[in-house]
Amino acid sequence: MNAPAIRLNMALAACLLIATGFSLAAGKVWIPWNAWTFADPRWLIIAELRLPRTVLALTIGAALGLSGAAMQGYLRNPLADPGLFGVSSGAALGAVLSLYFGYAASALLLPLFALAGAALSMAALALLAGRSGSLILFTLAGMILSSITGSMTALAISLAPTPFAASEIMTWLMGALTDRSWDDVRLALPIIAVGSAILAFTGRSLDALTLGEQAARSMGVDQRRLQMMIVLGVGLTVGASVASAGIIGFVGLMVPHMVRPLAGNRPSAILLPSALGGALLLLLADSLVRAAPTVSELRLGIAMSILGGPFFLFLMIRMRRTLA
Secondary structure: OOHHHHHHHHHHHHHHHHHHHHHHHOOOOOOOHHHOOOOOOOHHHHHHHHHHHHHHHHHHHHHHHHHHHHHHHHHOOOOOOHHHHOHHHHHHHHHHHHHHOOHHHOOOHHHHHHHHHHHHHHHHHHHHHOOOOOHHHHHHHHHHHHHHHHHHHHHHHHOOOOHHHHHHHHHHHOOOOOOOOHHHHHHHHHHHHHHHHHHHOOHHHHHHHOOOHHHHHHOOOOHHHHHHHHHHHHHHHHHHHHHHHOOOOOHHHHHHHHHHHHHOOOHHHHHHHHHHHHHHHHHHHHHHHHHOOOOOOOOHHHHHHHHHHHHHHHHHHHHHHHHO
């Protein structure tokens, strides 16, 4: 790891500590520092409501940032996003089906359905992409899966048995960390940790892939194995994130672009900064939507779309000027 990347990681880690304190204090009711003791009854608000939400925001943000950096490195496309695989839409479809059939009455059934949807999408992606390891086939397979699962989700919404079920589905799809508990943390954290560890081991192969597929093969990179590691790593991280919080977009697209000028252009150099930056971005966004003076809390997925839309447009304009 080069010196700029080390300094960036240390700066991001320091910002995360500050942002964590802000997240625990912020809300419709602010909790002052002198209330952070076991003797104060307001401590229960931190321990049972805000702390699990903060941990989940850090975990999901890191997962989405890391997944976005790995995808952009693998596809060699700065506009790649974890949603391109179809894993997030597959997980969303699984959760929607649990709401559609009324199985979400149990707190654990909805995330389990979402994880099952993500697992099926991963398996379908591996089958569609085949054994060649071709980036073109892989991208097309992801787009096909996203289209199919997205249309099935829309069908489930239009055929919802009751208006309440349709409302629940739409609300969940917006993405949020509202009312999350330690049960959600215990479900998401181990899965995201495994997926993140798998993605962390792809760094050297992603660096070799920047030289081209032929050059990477000559350097000993097994493209089929790399593809499977990317599918499994992104599937676990994104699937667990969607299962816990719904669809939260643009984190995996925005964060790698933010850290790349500071960490360097090597894919391996931006994996860790992207994870730290994703955690920081999502934690700050969640803190702000919680503390905003609105009648009802703004959904986190909507807030990230408000940020991500103009950012994506800026990238498109900049790329067009570069190619002109």
